[in-house]
Every structure is written in C-alpha cells, then in structure tokens.
Amino acid sequence: MSHPSPGAILKAVAKGRGGIHVAHNKITADCETVRMPPPRCVVLPMQQHIGAPCAPTVKKGDHVDVGQVVGDSDKYVSAPIHASVSGTVTAVADVKLANGRIAPAVTIESDGQMTLWEGLRPPKVTNRQELFAAIRASGLVGLGGAGFPSHVKLNTPPDKPIDTLIVNAAECEPYITVDYRECLENSWNIMGAVYTLAELLDLKNVVIAVEDNKPEAIRVLKAIADEDNDRGDIVKLMTLKSKYPQGAEKMMVLSATGRKVPAGGLPADVGCIVMNVASAAFVSRYLKTGKPLTSRSVTVSGDCIRRPMNVRVPIGTSIREIIDFCGGFTEEPYKILSGGPMMGQALVSIDVPLLKSNNAVLAFSRRGVGLKPQRDCIRCGRCHEACPMGLIPTQIVKYANKRDAEELARLGVSVCMECGSCAYSCPAGEPLVQHMRLAKEIMREAGVK
Amino acid sequence: MMNETAKLTVSASPHVKGPATVSGVMFDVIIALCPAAIAGIAVFGFRAALVMAVCVGSCVAFEYLSRKIMKKSVTVGDLSAVVTGLLLAFNLPVSIPLWMCVIGSFVAIVIVKQLFGGVGQNFANPAITARIVLLVSFASAMTHFPEPKSVDAIVSATPLATLSGFDLSGDLTGQIHLYQAADKLPSYFRMFLGVRQGCIGEVCAAALLIGAAYLLIRGVIKIAIPFSYIGTVAVFMLLASRFNLAFTAYQLMGGGLLLGAFFMATDYATSPVNLKGKIVFGIGCGLLTSVIRLYGSLPEGVSYSILLMNIACPLIEKATAPAYFGFVKKKKEKKAKEQAKEGAGA
Structure with missing residues (x-):
C-alpha cells in the first residue's frame, strides 16, 4: 500500500463488483443517542452469540447487580452473559426468541436502581493473551449484527499473520444510524481502541472505513486521526462510495487492501481483521471502566414509529418496551424487523428480548415493505450484475429446484452472504435470498462443500 | 396501538x-421501438401500422388464450407479448397478407414461447423464429419488398440483395457509384433515414439508434452484445472488401443488422447472462451474419445467425x-502453496 501524506483520507484501493443503490433513509442520523430508563424487567437468553451456549450461573430469587455474570460456558468460542439491570432473578426458564427458537434465559425484575456490581474492575492488559481474556470476560460479540465472539475473531492463528485492522463504520444498511452516532459521540473511544489493538496485536495498518454519505463522521474521525502523526501514522481514514453492501466483511477487505478473501475463507487468510466500529469503541470503554457489555445502541425507526431515534438500551429489554419508549406506533405495523431492511429478520412478535447483536428495530407499514407481485423470471441478469460475489442467481435457482448439490457447489453458492442485492434488483420479484438459503441447505444435506 | x-x-x-x-422493462422496450415504428409508418404508409396492429393484437390474443387453455395465470399484463408482436411486425415486409401475420404470431407466442x-x-427468440418459419413457408410474400411511398425510382431489390451481386474482388467503389447513379442503390443519407426497401422496422437506422440509445441509458440492455455483434460484422466486411468503407457502411445499415443487434440478439431469455458469454454470443452472431451475407445463397443472415446462436x-x-x-x-492453489514453500525454504 502506498504511503499517503499524514492525515490524508484514503480512497478505496479496489472497487468491488455489483452492489446496488438503496434509498438510505437515515432519518435518525441527527438524533443524539438517548439513554432509556431502566426497563421493568429484562430477559437474557443464554445464547446471544455464535458458538457454545452459556449455562445459567444464578438461580431464581438471587439478587444481581449490573455487570454481574448470569451465564457462562467453559468453551472458548462463547461469550458470557451479564445482568443488564440490578434486581431479582424471577425465572430461569425457556423463552421464545425473535427467530422463533426456544432457548433458556434468565429473567431479572429490575429494582430501578441500576446498581453496578461491586466486583467490576478495569482489567489489567499488557499482552495479547490478557487482551483476549479480558475481551472474553466482557461478553463482547460483533455488534454489527453477526454476533461472533470478538476475542475469537481477534485471536488469529499464528500461521496467519495479520497486518491490517479494518474498523468498519460503513453502515451500508438503510435506516440504521447507531454506528454513525458512535463515530460522532464516542470518537475518542474508537481511536483509543485502535491504538490499544494496534499496539497489542502488532498491527502495521489500521483503516477506518466510512461511506462518503457521512461527511460529519469523516470530519470528526479525521481530526482525531491527524493527532496520530507522532505515532508513526498507522491509522488511516478511508472513504468509500456509498453502495450496498459496501460494509460486508469481504468487500471491506477488498476496498481497503485490494485483497480477495478466498471462498470459504476468513479475512485472516489475507492478513486482515474487520471489526465493527461500535465493537471497537466498546473495547476501549471496557478497558477503562471494566463494565461489561450490558447495554447497546439501537436505531428505532421506520414509517410506523412515532418518534424515530437512537436509543441506548439494556440488553434483554423487550422490544415492545423499546418501541413504547419511542412513542409507540403511528399506525398498525405490517412488518417489524430486527436489523436493517436488507438483511434484518422479520419478527413474529414484539414480545422478545433485544439481543447483543441487534442494531435496529424497524417498524413498517405495507407502503414501506410491501411485497412485489411475483412473476416468472425473464433472465434479465440484473441479479448477476448486482451480486457482489459474482454469482449467477438465475442458474442457482434452476439447480436448487432440481436439488442438484454438485452443480450448486460448482456455482459457488457457499460464498453467498445473503446481502439481498439480487432480490432487491429482481424485476420479477423472486425471493432470491430464500432460494440461496434453500440451495445451501440442499448442499448441506447432500454433504457437498 | x-x-x-x-x-x-x-x-x-x-x-x-x-x-x-x-412490465416496466417491457414498457421501456416498447418506448425504444416507437421511433422505428413511426419511421416505418412514415416510409411505408398506413399499411405498416396495420401490420403492427395485427401482429401485436394477435400476439396478445394468443398469449391470453394459451395461458387460459393451459390453466395458468394470465401474463398479458407483463407486456412481453406486445414486444414480441412489434418485433415480429418489424421483421415483415409491408405488403405481407394479414393472415400470415396471424400465423407468425401463433408460431411466436404459442409454439416458441408458451409451449x-x-x-x-x-x-x-419468438419473433425471429416466427419470421424464419414465415420465410420458409411463404418465400415470395416474405421477399416481396415494395418501394417506400415517397420514392418514385424503380428499384428492383433491397440494398443487400444488390450488394450480394457485386464482385468482391473487383472495383467495389466503382460498382457502388454506378448503382447509386442509376438509383439502384439508395444514397447513404437515404439508408440512414430508412427511405429504402426492406422490412417495416429495419429500414431506418436513425430511429433504431435512437431507440437503442434509450435502452442503453435506461440500463435495459448492455452494450456488450450489440457492440461485439456489429463490430464483428464491420471488421469482417472491411477485411472482405479490402477496407472499402462504402461497402461496409451499406452492410452495417442494410438488412436487419441494427434491429437484430440491438433489439433481438439482446433478448434476455435467449442470450447469455454473463459479460464474457455476451461477447462470445455477439461475435458468433457477427461471424454467422457476415458469412451468410457474403458466401451464402441468401442476401441476409441476421435472423438465421441469431437463431443459431x-x-x-x-x-x-x-x-x-x-x-x-x-x-x-485447484491447480493455482497447489502452485501457490509450492511457491510459498520454496519462498520459505530460500
């Protein structure tokens, strides 16, 4: 990578193929994050991450304070669950989650005090191993939506040396503005994390990637990045043309370094780690205060929400309570999403707890997210042009209907990240992402990789 | 709440x-076909409009009936039958008996598309297949090209038919001048405006280019197929005529090349989805068209070459x-690994 003059803003070194232009609808961009008052109760499912589920470490009737561990696992790929309010454990039982699954959860009735647990201390971190241990103890998982335990992501195997950390502030999903607010409100924490990680992980480059539709975030971050001149100029700010799915991990790596993550591989295979900006800011806060992940910011928006805003919410708060805090609905909602409109999940019920990885709650009327009438495919190829992975959805649909796992493998279905660009651009309104998932399932059943 | x-x-x-x-995509195609339709009516008179109306009407009717009979959802609303009807009419001479139009529509919609x-x-491509079926079945009606309304000159053949009589190894420029002077070959200007013999929609190069530009700007078609198709024909004709520009210009504007390259070869259902495939497809169409025109027994080869491709x-x-x-x-992976090993060893 060429060495730019200090403080220069980088442009993406490589341009990815495909992608689409979706209306941004970032209507909450100017809404300062509001802290929500303690909810009546919180429900903390024992699995809010990818990996091994936690086992409850408290029982009914116990008193817990904010930050106290209520669930943990002895497996490495896991993240402990902490009490997000102070109060009394009223149940340790199965609950229904947003995705329809039933999972064990700890329910805490809040005493309204939000008393911090007295056992919280800032962790002592002087080397890699201590950093990973501290991050695991903090319960951090990818806050951008994936929910992968961060300590596992950062702890790359020794045979895959990492030279570049990419802090992802692209936030290419429409409506969501929590990462943008994080950039404006916690920019010093972001930079703090960047320096700590760069030092402890011995990184040569740190790239903070922002889409060019967020000039204010670019201005604030640049001001701080300029301070970094005396540190050897390792931190660089990169602006990206706003295009969906610019924020996808593989797209980020390509834009920042020009490297292509091999199919089936991880960014670590090409020397990169991609971390969400809110996750990075949390690391810095945690190292200073020792307060684990007990709350997070969510964008509450959509045309059915009376007062769209960004809210800082204790994890485990019921989505119904969050929506009520934002003034409730202006009309009967047609669809409610957890996450963005491109990759988010449609909720069956709003009486479900907010999880660590939920970055938005969006409520839409039929006008906003009505289904397009489905017609026959005309083979126009717009799906192929839109696919950032260069897949040919028309053919994948054909072979998925034939249940031909070998052919699906040849077409590379497994690299599909379900970004939805194909289905967005399809004039026939085909549910292409659903077909992609079906195709992956067919391959899984047939045992084909 | x-x-x-x-x-x-x-x-x-x-x-x-x-x-x-x-339907939006199809509507865009219809808009793009309008200039050529208007030019066709201007050049050949009211009967051109009648042929278009019969083709479109019967295509839509056949679409409706066949979906009904097959007990499938009626898809007339997607406007694809209208596009097929228009394209079919564009590929017919203005004097065609109307009942032949109906047969062509039947072949296009029922046999090629719905079955x-x-x-x-x-x-x-339904319209192209229908044209070929009509050409084979009713050769004289399909190759009888009346003169444009505004021209009094006695022209005996379409420009391409005239060109196919030329001796490629002889003095092409001289032959072209001779025929132009005798009014047996329309001037370049008339070729461009479409005041010449030919099928209803293929004659006016200017109108076709306006429509093509609209489709490209709207992103309905990509330039890959038309570019590689027309480019291949141009290169082939230049080489075959020993770089005679006049001959090449007539070849590019004559016949159904522009109509075929922009509106028929780009048909979604029957052309490759990927870029490399589109280029190969276009080059294939170009080669076949050129070979048929110069060395085949037919003066025109756009339909056949698109059908074959x-x-x-x-x-x-x-x-x-x-x-x-x-x-x-797989191979590259191995090689890279070996190189990495060697690198580590050294």
Whole structure:
C-alpha cells in the first residue's frame, strides 16, 4: 500500500463488483443517542452469540447487580452473559426468541436502581493473551449484527499473520444510524481502541472505513486521526462510495487492501481483521471502566414509529418496551424487523428480548415493505450484475429446484452472504435470498462443500 | 396501538425491493421501438401500422388464450407479448397478407414461447423464429419488398440483395457509384433515414439508434452484445472488401443488422447472462451474419445467425461461466502453496 501524506483520507484501493443503490433513509442520523430508563424487567437468553451456549450461573430469587455474570460456558468460542439491570432473578426458564427458537434465559425484575456490581474492575492488559481474556470476560460479540465472539475473531492463528485492522463504520444498511452516532459521540473511544489493538496485536495498518454519505463522521474521525502523526501514522481514514453492501466483511477487505478473501475463507487468510466500529469503541470503554457489555445502541425507526431515534438500551429489554419508549406506533405495523431492511429478520412478535447483536428495530407499514407481485423470471441478469460475489442467481435457482448439490457447489453458492442485492434488483420479484438459503441447505444435506 | 392479536408479516430478507418490474422493462422496450415504428409508418404508409396492429393484437390474443387453455395465470399484463408482436411486425415486409401475420404470431407466442413454459423459458427468440418459419413457408410474400411511398425510382431489390451481386474482388467503389447513379442503390443519407426497401422496422437506422440509445441509458440492455455483434460484422466486411468503407457502411445499415443487434440478439431469455458469454454470443452472431451475407445463397443472415446462436446460448453460458468472488483454482492453489514453500525454504 502506498504511503499517503499524514492525515490524508484514503480512497478505496479496489472497487468491488455489483452492489446496488438503496434509498438510505437515515432519518435518525441527527438524533443524539438517548439513554432509556431502566426497563421493568429484562430477559437474557443464554445464547446471544455464535458458538457454545452459556449455562445459567444464578438461580431464581438471587439478587444481581449490573455487570454481574448470569451465564457462562467453559468453551472458548462463547461469550458470557451479564445482568443488564440490578434486581431479582424471577425465572430461569425457556423463552421464545425473535427467530422463533426456544432457548433458556434468565429473567431479572429490575429494582430501578441500576446498581453496578461491586466486583467490576478495569482489567489489567499488557499482552495479547490478557487482551483476549479480558475481551472474553466482557461478553463482547460483533455488534454489527453477526454476533461472533470478538476475542475469537481477534485471536488469529499464528500461521496467519495479520497486518491490517479494518474498523468498519460503513453502515451500508438503510435506516440504521447507531454506528454513525458512535463515530460522532464516542470518537475518542474508537481511536483509543485502535491504538490499544494496534499496539497489542502488532498491527502495521489500521483503516477506518466510512461511506462518503457521512461527511460529519469523516470530519470528526479525521481530526482525531491527524493527532496520530507522532505515532508513526498507522491509522488511516478511508472513504468509500456509498453502495450496498459496501460494509460486508469481504468487500471491506477488498476496498481497503485490494485483497480477495478466498471462498470459504476468513479475512485472516489475507492478513486482515474487520471489526465493527461500535465493537471497537466498546473495547476501549471496557478497558477503562471494566463494565461489561450490558447495554447497546439501537436505531428505532421506520414509517410506523412515532418518534424515530437512537436509543441506548439494556440488553434483554423487550422490544415492545423499546418501541413504547419511542412513542409507540403511528399506525398498525405490517412488518417489524430486527436489523436493517436488507438483511434484518422479520419478527413474529414484539414480545422478545433485544439481543447483543441487534442494531435496529424497524417498524413498517405495507407502503414501506410491501411485497412485489411475483412473476416468472425473464433472465434479465440484473441479479448477476448486482451480486457482489459474482454469482449467477438465475442458474442457482434452476439447480436448487432440481436439488442438484454438485452443480450448486460448482456455482459457488457457499460464498453467498445473503446481502439481498439480487432480490432487491429482481424485476420479477423472486425471493432470491430464500432460494440461496434453500440451495445451501440442499448442499448441506447432500454433504457437498 | 398494536394489540395482542395483531398479525405481523414475516418473509425472507430483503424487505425492500427495487423499483424495476417486468412490465416496466417491457414498457421501456416498447418506448425504444416507437421511433422505428413511426419511421416505418412514415416510409411505408398506413399499411405498416396495420401490420403492427395485427401482429401485436394477435400476439396478445394468443398469449391470453394459451395461458387460459393451459390453466395458468394470465401474463398479458407483463407486456412481453406486445414486444414480441412489434418485433415480429418489424421483421415483415409491408405488403405481407394479414393472415400470415396471424400465423407468425401463433408460431411466436404459442409454439416458441408458451409451449416451452412462457416468458424467460423460450430457447429461441419468438419473433425471429416466427419470421424464419414465415420465410420458409411463404418465400415470395416474405421477399416481396415494395418501394417506400415517397420514392418514385424503380428499384428492383433491397440494398443487400444488390450488394450480394457485386464482385468482391473487383472495383467495389466503382460498382457502388454506378448503382447509386442509376438509383439502384439508395444514397447513404437515404439508408440512414430508412427511405429504402426492406422490412417495416429495419429500414431506418436513425430511429433504431435512437431507440437503442434509450435502452442503453435506461440500463435495459448492455452494450456488450450489440457492440461485439456489429463490430464483428464491420471488421469482417472491411477485411472482405479490402477496407472499402462504402461497402461496409451499406452492410452495417442494410438488412436487419441494427434491429437484430440491438433489439433481438439482446433478448434476455435467449442470450447469455454473463459479460464474457455476451461477447462470445455477439461475435458468433457477427461471424454467422457476415458469412451468410457474403458466401451464402441468401442476401441476409441476421435472423438465421441469431437463431443459431440462441440455440448455442446454454453452451456458451456454461463455457464462459464467470469465477465467483474468491474462487481459487485447484491447480493455482497447489502452485501457490509450492511457491510459498520454496519462498520459505530460500
């Protein structure tokens, strides 16, 4: 990578193929994050991450304070669950989650005090191993939506040396503005994390990637990045043309370094780690205060929400309570999403707890997210042009209907990240992402990789 | 506001959809065909409009009837039958008996399109196949090209038919001048405006280019197929005529090349989806067209070459399948590993 003059803003070194232009609808961009008052109760499912589920470490009737561990696992790929309010454990039982699954959860009735647990201390971190241990103890998982335990992501195997950390502030999903607010409100924490990680992980480059539709975030971050001149100029700010799915991990790596993550591989295979900006800011806060992940910011928006805003919410708060805090609905909602409109999940019920990885709650009327009438495919190829992975959805649909796992493998279905660009651009309104998932399932059943 | 019994809609992501619709795409094609349709009426008179009306009307009627008879959803609303009807009319001489138009529509819609499963499923372009069926069945009616209304000159053949009589190894420029002077070959200007013999929609190069520009700007078609198709014909003609520009210009504006390259070869269902495939497809069409025009017994070869390439389309698509993101060739992987080992050893 060429060495730019200090403080220069980088442009993406490589341009990815495909992608689409979706209306941004970032209507909450100017809404300062509001802290929500303690909810009546919180429900903390024992699995809010990818990996091994936690086992409850408290029982009914116990008193817990904010930050106290209520669930943990002895497996490495896991993240402990902490009490997000102070109060009394009223149940340790199965609950229904947003995705329809039933999972064990700890329910805490809040005493309204939000008393911090007295056992919280800032962790002592002087080397890699201590950093990973501290991050695991903090319960951090990818806050951008994936929910992968961060300590596992950062702890790359020794045979895959990492030279570049990419802090992802692209936030290419429409409506969501929590990462943008994080950039404006916690920019010093972001930079703090960047320096700590760069030092402890011995990184040569740190790239903070922002889409060019967020000039204010670019201005604030640049001001701080300029301070970094005396540190050897390792931190660089990169602006990206706003295009969906610019924020996808593989797209980020390509834009920042020009490297292509091999199919089936991880960014670590090409020397990169991609971390969400809110996750990075949390690391810095945690190292200073020792307060684990007990709350997070969510964008509450959509045309059915009376007062769209960004809210800082204790994890485990019921989505119904969050929506009520934002003034409730202006009309009967047609669809409610957890996450963005491109990759988010449609909720069956709003009486479900907010999880660590939920970055938005969006409520839409039929006008906003009505289904397009489905017609026959005309083979126009717009799906192929839109696919950032260069897949040919028309053919994948054909072979998925034939249940031909070998052919699906040849077409590379497994690299599909379900970004939805194909289905967005399809004039026939085909549910292409659903077909992609079906195709992956067919391959899984047939045992084909 | 939301009570306990309220039902929420659940569906797979993405939850927002782009503005493109099938009928919108087809409507764009219809708009793009309008200049050529107007030019056709201006050149050949009211009967051209009648032929178009009969073709479109019978195509839509056949579409409606065949869907009804097969007990499938009626898809007339997607406007694809209108496009097929217009394209079929564009490929017919203005003097064609109207009942032949109806037969052509039947072949296009019922046999080529609906019997193979409807829109997007046909293996060949319906309008082109219908034209070829009519050409083979009613050769004299299909090759009788009346003169344009505004021209009094006695022209005996279409420009391409005239050109096919030329001696390629002889003095081409001289022959062209001779024929132009005798009014047996329209001037370049008349060729460009379409005041010449030919099928209804193919004559006016200017109108076709306006329509093509509209389709390209709207993103309905990509330039790959027309560019490689017309480019191949141009290069072939230049080489065959020993770089005679006049001859090449007549070849490019004559016959159905522009209509075929922009509006027929780009048909979604029967052309490759991927870029490399589109280029191969276009070059194939260009080569076949040139060979048929210069060395075949027919003066024109656009329809046949597109039909042949339509049939080859699945093969081309398979052979030119693009590598997906992060695709690693097995061999390359091995080589890279070996190199890495060597590097580590050294």
